[in-house]
Amino acid sequence: MSGEIDFLKGQQVGGALKTKFLHSLKVGTLVLILAYCLVSAAVFSYWLFLSNQTNKINNEIAVKKTKITALKDVESLQVVLKQRLSSLDKFFSSKKGAGNFNNLLAFINQTATGINIKELKIAEDKMNFTGLAPNMMILENFLNDLKSNESSSLFSKITLSSIDRQEDGSYLFSVLLEIKK
Amino acid sequence: MAKIDLAFGQDKKSKQSYLFSGFVLILVVLVSLFWLMPKLMAIVKANRDLNVSRKTLAELTKKVTTLEGLSKPELTDKVDLALKILPLEKDVPGALSTLKKVALNNELIVNEMSIPEVGEITSGSAETKTSKNIKEEALPSLSVKLTLIGPREKIINFFNQVETTAPLMKVSGLSISQKNEGTDESLIEVRTYFLPLPKTIGKLEQTVVPVTSQEEKIFNELSSFKIFEKSVFEETSSPSAAKLDLFGY
Numbered sequence: 001m002s003g004e005i006d007f008l009k010g011q012q013v014g015g016a017l018k019t020k021f022l023h024s025l026k027v028g029t030l031v032l033i034l035a036y037c038l039v040s041a042a043v044f045s046y047w048l049f050l051s052n053q054t055n056k057i058n059n060e061i062a063v064k065k066t067k068i069t070a071l072k073d074v075e076s077l078q079v080v081l082k083q084r085l086s087s088l089d090k091f092f093s094s095k096k097g098a099g100n101f102n103n104l105l106a107f108i109n110q111t112a113t114g115i116n117i118k119e120l121k122i123a124e125d126k127m128n129f130t131g132l133a134p135n136m137m138i139l140e141n142f143l144n145d146l147k148s149n150e151s152s153s154l155f156s157k158i159t160l161s162s163i164d165r166q167e168d169g170s171y172l173f174s175v176l177l178e179i180k181k
Numbered sequence: 182m183a184k185i186d187l188a189f190g191q192d193k194k195s196k197q198s199y200l201f202s203g204f205v206l207i208l209v210v211l212v213s214l215f216w217l218m219p220k221l222m223a224i225v226k227a228n229r230d231l232n233v234s235r236k237t238l239a240e241l242t243k244k245v246t247t248l249e250g251l252s253k254p255e256l257t258d259k260v261d262l263a264l265k266i267l268p269l270e271k272d273v274p275g276a277l278s279t280l281k282k283v284a285l286n287n288e289l290i291v292n293e294m295s296i297p298e299v300g301e302i303t304s305g306s307a308e309t310k311t312s313k314n315i316k317e318e319a320l321p322s323l324s325v326k327l328t329l330i331g332p333r334e335k336i337i338n339f340f341n342q343v344e345t346t347a348p349l350m351k352v353s354g355l356s357i358s359q360k361n362e363g364t365d366e367s368l369i370e371v372r373t374y375f376l377p378l379p380k381t382i383g384k385l386e387q388t389v390v391p392v393t394s395q396e397e398k399i400f401n402e403l404s405s406f407k408i409f410e411k412s413v414f415e416e417t418s419s420p421s422a423a424k425l426d427l428f429g430y
Contacts, residue, residue: 022198029202036209043220050227057234064241065385071248077256078248078389083379084263085396090319091349091374092399101352102344105337117333121356 104179107154111145114138118172127155127177132170139163139171146175156180240388247389259400266347266403268375271323275411276373279346280327282409287339289331292366296325322372324353329367330360336367347408349374 068075101122108120112131115138119130133139145151146158157178164172268275277294284291329336336357343350354370392400 018195022195025198025202029205032209033205036212040212040217043217043224047220047224047227050224050231054227054231054234057231057238061234061238061241064238064245067245068241068248068385071245074248074251074253074256075389077253077260078251078392079379081256081260081263082390082392082396084260084267084376085392085399087320087376088263088267088349088403089396089399092402094319095351101355102341105340109337117357117359119356119358123354123356 104154107151111142111151113142115142122179125179125181127179129175129177130173131175132166132172134170136171139173146177154180237386240386244389247391262403262408263400265408266349266406267320268348269377271375272348272373273323275348276323276325276350276371278411279348279350279409280325280343280371283339283342283346284327284329287331287335287342289329289335289339292328292330294325294327296323320349320374320376322351322374325371325373327369327371329369330364332363333357333365336365340369342407343371345406347406 104122104127108117108129112129114134116132116134117129118132119128121128131142133142143160146155151158155177159176161174161176162172163174166172273296277296280294281291329339340352340355343352350371350373352369353372356368357365358367360366
């Protein structure tokens with residue numbers, strides 16, 4: 001009769017579950033320790049690697065800086081040359097425009113054939129020209145030349161300011177030319 | 182009695198297991214908080230710094246390669262020529278002497294020569310003027326007015342020569358009027374240019390900008406400039422390329 005009634009059965013079932021849970025907890029904890037150690041080791045190794053790399057690169061930077069310091073004379077010369085040439089480049093490109101005095105003088109010299117240039121003034125973007133033409137034909141030729149294509153590339157506006165016939169039959173005239181920028 | 186003992190043993194064992202797991206968990210949290218997290222943050226920072234350092238190293242390597250590829254004697258000659266054409270500061274005696282020499286070469290009489298506004302002749306003043314003038318004409322300048330007498334062809338020749346003679350000059354205004362038969366009088370305004378040294382120079386990390394092909398062409402143009410030898414009286418304090426130490430400037 002006493003063999004049939006097992007009073008400890010419920011406790012045994014509960015104990016087995018608890019033992020299983022405790023076993024899993026133990027294994028889980030060990031796995032956590034292991035995983036954490038691995039992660040920590042990986043982090044530490046990567047940090048060491050980075051530190052080494054930084055040191056290595058910093059050393060290389062120091063070497064390069066020493067080399068640059070040794071080459072400072074060359075650098076100075078290069079910087080000055082570059083500064084001067086880039087400024088001169090801008091200067092020469094602005095000079096090559098229509099307002100270049102040499103171009104203007106060459107044009108006037110070429111067109112004013114037979115004309116006695118009395119006065120020529122060039123200031124900023126204006127040119128005043130006073131001349132004496134021996135006759136009307138030469139004056140006409142000159143004025144026609146001023147209307148040419150070459151002239152339009154140099155001047156934006158040409159105004160015949162005055163024209164006076166002289167006693168000897170020559171013509172004293174004045175032209176105002178606005179220089180293109 | 183035996184049953185009670187068994188339960189007590191099991192409880193003790195489970196308590197130990199809970200305590201061990203709890204201890205490990207607390208340890209993991211603490212180590213994470215005080216070691217792993219700072220280390221991770223340090224790694225992120227070190228990584229960022231490393232990238233910056235790598236970039237700096239690449240720039241420095243490029244700079245060293247560029248500098249090593251430059252020839253010092255060749256550069257010295259080029260800078261010497263560039264400084265003769267575009268001096269560091271207002272070269273009043275040099276400009277006046279050059280204008281006179283060009284006029285004499287063209288058999289012209291220099292009747293009058295004046296400088297309306299010289300201002301300070303140190304590079305300090307030049308630097309102040311540079312920033313103002315940059316917008317207008319890119320280079321700071323000094324104006325010289327002179328009156329020439331001679332044949333017109335010679336006067337025109339003078340204009341051409343002045344603009345291809347050192348120091349750099351440009352005719353900015355002129356007036357030619359007939360004086361006698363075959364003789365003209367010309368009032369000319371010439372601007373002579375100069376350029377002070379750059380303010381920022383010699384920084385280690387600053388890259389060396391190479392001379393472009395366009396600038397090489399400009400240098401070739403400079404080579405054709407006429408340079409008059411200076412007399413002892415005309416020597417200015419402008420340093421030559423060989424003496425130029427911009428790092429200690």
